[in-house]
Amino acid sequence: MESSVMKKALQEYVDAFNQKDLERLISLFADDASVEDPVGKPLKKGRQEIEEFYRESMSGESKLELLAPPRGSFSNAASITFAVHTKMEGRSARIEVTDVMTFNNDGKISTMQAFWGPDDLRMV
Template sequence: MASLSAVKNKDREGWLALFAEDAVVEDPVGPCDWDPEGKGQRGKGAIAAFYDMFSTFQESLDYEIHHMEVRGSEAAVFLTLHNTMKDGTKASTKAINIYKGSPDGKIQSLRSFWNA
């Protein structure tokens, strides 16, 4: 998965280039500390700010893909994310990511279902 690989490799510009201009990232889906209204990050500027926020405290990310199904322009991915924070704290989180493609092959939406 190009999206996960770019984040793992700390390739901010490569990750952002995967998204359509009007893309939406809901990570996680629903209200949370950084998205109290639960509406997601809309547009590349907001998505870039989201990436930058996580970069301030995340040292590294690795992942395991357990299962993936692709149908039409969408993919559902069951995975485990392995995060190491800059303070040395480690956490593993199971998630289901739903990716929807745009007509030009970019990511139109990323919806990530997980609980901390």
């Protein structure tokens, strides 16, 4: 998998999220993909669960802000590091996140892991 292909998909992931374009975002995933967001909590598996997860995630005022260029690898994995700007109970909040994605041979996201913990969320 070319790093450039993976990075383009990751940029599209961020753009689709910020434009609340659920269909475009979901189209980036393989049908049998899994999402672990945050790492350490139960997986969302398959298109239906992943779509529900992102529909919910996108329902508020959340925006993703990339903090560094996407990173590739010498295999089928790539990562992005960003802040989520969101609202919680009417107040502004910020979550520090790094996503690691793996891709299948069709260039679709096969696995997604979102690294953030309890102390990566703060009210601002």
